[in-house]
Amino acid sequence: MSFEESIWGKLLSFLAVFTVIVAAIFYYLENTDSAEFPRMDVPVLEESFRGKNKSCFILGASGETGKVLLRELVERKLFTKITLIGRRQLTFEDNAYENLVQEVVDFEKLDDYAAAFQGHDVGYCCLGTTKAKAGTEGFIRVDHDYVLKSAELAKAGGCSHFHLESSNGADKTSSFLYLKVKGQVEADIEELGFDRFSIYRPAVLLVDRQERRPAEWMARKFLGALSSVFPTAMSIPIESVARAMVANTLIEGQKKVEILENKDIYNLGKMGGK
Numbered sequence: 001m002s003f004e005e006s007i008w009g010k011l012l013s014f015l016a017v018f019t020v021i022v023a024a025i026f027y028y029l030e031n032t033d034s035a036e037f038p039r040m041d042v043p044v045l046e047e048s049f050r051g052k053n054k055s056c057f058i059l060g061a062s063g064e065t066g067k068v069l070l071r072e073l074v075e076r077k078l079f080t081k082i083t084l085i086g087r088r089q090l091t092f093e094d095n096a097y098e099n100l101v102q103e104v105v106d107f108e109k110l111d112d113y114a115a116a117f118q119g120h121d122v123g124y125c126c127l128g129t130t131k132a133k134a135g136t137e138g139f140i141r142v143d144h145d146y147v148l149k150s151a152e153l154a155k156a157g158g159c160s161h162f163h164l165e166s167s168n169g170a171d172k173t174s175s176f177l178y179l180k181v182k183g184q185v186e187a188d189i190e191e192l193g194f195d196r197f198s199i200y201r202p203a204v205l206l207v208d209r210q211e212r213r214p215a216e217w218m219a220r221k222f223l224g225a226l227s228s229v230f231p232t233a234m235s236i237p238i239e240s241v242a243r244a245m246v247a248n249t250l251i252e253g254q255k256k257v258e259i260l261e262n263k264d265i266y267n268l269g270k271m272g273g274k
């Protein structure tokens with residue numbers, strides 16, 4: 001065997017072993033347990049929910065998850081009033097969006113905008129930034145401080161069910177800043193004592209993001225290709241997250257604080273589709 005043949009042989013063996021290890025990891029992640037959800041008759045639940053004349057607000061409606069969530073809520077007409085709370089006014093061409101209320105706030109002075117958070121039954125938070133975009137302090141400010149302050153104002157304003165889009169691996173004791181901040185904000189909001197607090201911990205969001213994020217783009221290409229075989233191991237379509245949030249709004253009698261891991265979100269999103 002020539003030197004070249006032996007190098008190729010070793011490379012192929014390495015690739016084969018690497019592929020088997022990666023497949024085993026994905027198989028393991030894919031087959032973790034998932035929460036049990038009651039069987040849902042979605043049209044009946046929706047009809048009953050509409051009858052309650054509830055209102056909601058969305059934080060982060062201009063972001064990728066927030067946009068899809070908003071579209072689901074508008075199309076399904078579950079709330080009598082939807083308020084978008086954000087740092088800028090959004091424009092919509094579709095007439096279906098004309099009844100939305102928009103509150104433009106300065107997140108650095110949220111106490112001055114307490115009125116924007118008054119009188120909503122349900123709150124959805126899809127707010128967030130990245131360390132690359134905002135720096136370490138900016139990231140903590142947005143993903144922890146803005147989110148927690150908003151939750152406090154919402155609770156004081158009468159909100160009973162708060163939904164938080166957090167992240168897979170969130171853990172306040174983590175040594176990774178991102179996971180630590182996500183875990184800390186979950187824990188701090190839990191302390192507020194909402195009647196119901198739903199925490200969603202999605203893995204990498206599969207979405208054609210408008211903003212350029214090269215590392216996330218690469219991860220999405222790789223995970224997107226694998227998602228047909230391993231749909232929940234390390235990623236999730238953004239529609240699943242939005243639909244799970246909507247479905248979970250319709251179910252009553254759930255725990256006061258619930259954590260939905262990636263697979264739970266995926267399964268609930270599938271059950272709660274139109």
Ligand SMILES: NC(=O)c1ccc[n+]([C@@H]2O[C@H](COP(=O)([O-])OP(=O)(O)OC[C@H]3O[C@@H](n4cnc5c(N)ncnc54)[C@H](OP(=O)(O)O)[C@@H]3O)[C@@H](O)[C@H]2O)c1
Binds near residue numbers: 062086201
């Ligand atoms: N990307 C992922 O793969 C992934 C995975 C798991 C969890 N998550 C988490 O899921 C959540 C939603 O993610 P996404 O990708 O849907 O969000 P996104 O597209 O990045 O949107 C973020 C939202 O937060 C707002 N925002 C950002 N910085 C702000 C600031 N300084 N002041 C006020 N508002 C600000 C944005 O408003 P503007 O439009 O005005 O900028 C936008 O509405 C985030 O908390 C994220 O950490 C993401």
